[in-house]
Amino acid sequence: MEVVSRIESRPEYLNFEAQRGARTLIEEIMLVKPGENVVITADTASDQRVVDVTAAAAFAAGANPVVIRYATSSTSAAEPPAPIAAAIAAADVWIEYQLGYIMHSNAFRAALANGARYINLTGMDVQMLVDTVARVDYAEVTELGWALVRLIERADEIRITSPAGTDVTAKIGGRPINLRGLPATQPGQSVMLSGQISFNPLEETQNGTVVFDGGAWPPNELGLLNSPIHCTVENGVITDLTGPGTDAAVFANWMASHDDPNMYRLAHWSLGFNPGVPQLTGRIVEDERVFGTVEFGMGTKGAWIGGDPWEAAAHTDASMNLPSIFLDGEALEVDGRYVHPEIVAICARMGVEGYAA
Numbered sequence: 001m002e003v004v005s006r007i008e009s010r011p012e013y014l015n016f017e018a019q020r021g022a023r024t025l026i027e028e029i030m031l032v033k034p035g036e037n038v039v040i041t042a043d044t045a046s047d048q049r050v051v052d053v054t055a056a057a058a059f060a061a062g063a064n065p066v067v068i069r070y071a072t073s074s075t076s077a078a079e080p081p082a083p084i085a086a087a088i089a090a091a092d093v094w095i096e097y098q099l100g101y102i103m104h105s106n107a108f109r110a111a112l113a114n115g116a117r118y119i120n121l122t123g124m125d126v127q128m129l130v131d132t133v134a135r136v137d138y139a140e141v142t143e144l145g146w147a148l149v150r151l152i153e154r155a156d157e158i159r160i161t162s163p164a165g166t167d168v169t170a171k172i173g174g175r176p177i178n179l180r181g182l183p184a185t186q187p188g189q190s191v192m193l194s195g196q197i198s199f200n201p202l203e204e205t206q207n208g209t210v211v212f213d214g215g216a217w218p219p220n221e222l223g224l225l226n227s228p229i230h231c232t233v234e235n236g237v238i239t240d241l242t243g244p245g246t247d248a249a250v251f252a253n254w255m256a257s258h259d260d261p262n263m264y265r266l267a268h269w270s271l272g273f274n275p276g277v278p279q280l281t282g283r284i285v286e287d288e289r290v291f292g293t294v295e296f297g298m299g300t301k302g303a304w305i306g307g308d309p310w311e312a313a314a315h316t317d318a319s320m321n322l323p324s325i326f327l328d329g330e331a332l333e334v335d336g337r338y339v340h341p342e343i344v345a346i347c348a349r350m351g352v353e354g355y356a357a
Contacts, residue, residue: 018049018126021134022057028138029191030093030117030184034062039091039116041084043072045099047125054095063093073100076122076218077300077315080107091116093184099123100218103190104300104315115187123283131276132193132286138181140350141194144273145179147342148197148332152177155327158201158269160210160294162320163335164228168208170201170236170269175306190304195274195289198297200305203236206266210238210296214319215280215287219254222247223282229318238264238298255298255316262312267301270294270317271325275352284317291352292336295319 026032038058042051051067058065068087070080078100079085085107088094094116101122102108112118152158152172159169181194213228227245231238241252241264255263274289281287288295299315301307322336332340337354338347347355 017130017134018053019057021129022050022053023060024133024138025054025095025119025129026057026061026063028183029133029181030095030119032058032061032063032093036063036092037090038063038065038093038095039087040065040067040095041080041088041098041102042067042069043098043100044069045072045123046097049126050124050129051097053129054097058093066091072098073102074218074220075314076101077104077108077313078102079105085110088116089114094118096120096122097124104302104311112188112190117184117187118190119184120190120192120285122285124285125283128281128283128286132195132274132289133276136194136274136276137350138194140346141181141274142179144343144346144350145181145195145197147346148271148273149177149179151327151332151340151342152197152199157328159326159329160269161324161326162211162213162294163322164211164213164320165209165230166211166320166323168206168210168233170207171205172199173202173205175199175201178305190302193274193285193289195277195291196270196272198268198270198305200266200268200301200307203265203307206233206236208233210320212296212318212320214290214293214295214321215282215284216247216251216316216318217284217287218314218316219250221250221254223284224280225318233266236266237261238266251318258313260313262310263299263314263316265298265301265310265312267297267299267310267312267315268305269296272319275350278353280319287319288317290319292323292333292338293319293321294323294325 055065180192232240
């Protein structure tokens with residue numbers, strides 16, 4: 001998935017909207033305070049303009065920005081070089097921009113254990129910073145997120161279908177429903193871009209078929225999917241992975257290359273609702289927040305998600321188009337569009353396209 005700016009001919013974004021986005025990130029999301037050490041990690045695939053404007057915002061807030069850039073990894077969740085691990089372990093705030101992110105690694109866990117407030121913004125470019133941060137009303141998105149959390153928390157069973165063939169069910173079982181994108185208020189807190197909730201139902205109840213036809217990454221050869229990936233899920237584990245095109249073969253080979261059975265375990269189910277992402281972009285952090293999408297994570301499962309965590313050789317995420325979501329048989333969303341009255345009303349107040357005020 002090549003990281004290429006979509007607004008190369010529009011440098012004014014870097015001077016205005018991107019600066020607003022960086023300031024929001026530093027001051028309102030990561031809550032950076034004067035004197036704090038802000039470590040910004042990037043790789044050779046990162047948009048250097050985003051790195052620079054973020055460092056400038058941290059410096060303007062009175063913090064000590066430290067920028068580290070190194071070679072792009074071919075996978076995710078791999079251990080970084082020792083100097084990277086040492087730097088993030090000493091950070092008060094850590095902002096990760098690498099395409100080959102190291103979230104879920106031992107170095108990541110050590111940094112959080114040492115108190116670093118962390119955000120994963122893998123592959124972020126200038127347009128993404130503008131669309132998903134600078135132009136987003138975080139209060140409104142948070143209101144929508146909490147409403148979705150309450151509805152799912154009250155449900156016993158969740159069922160997700162899609163026109164491509166997804167039909168998977170699971171029991172929530174009292175597991176936590178995590179709203180992502182909240183401000184980093186506590187030492188050791190891991191936050192994400194707004195517009196997503198994530199959870200993992202009881203593993204032994206996750207059964208059916210999941211078809212990815214939106215985005216998937218890693219491996220690097222994927223991003224926007226050209227052909228669907230069909231997964232048979234039994235007790236929370238992918239037991240068969242096929243598809244009519246090359247994307248399924250690429251994904252299956254990459255999964256098998258790790259020789260790790262935990263790679264096939266569903267680590268989380270996620271709903272995306274960032275109004276700044278109306279369609280797929282090929283960047284997984286955006287694609288898993290497309291308004292109305294459903295995304296699944298596979299591989300390493302973090303302790304924060306609920307239930308027992310586990311480690312795997314890597315972590316990957318993939319999404320589907322036009323999902324329908326049913327909570328105890330009641331439709332929350334149909335073909336990618338929320339239909340529950342409470343959610344529709346919030347979307348209308350937000351001015352989301354297609355939801356009448």
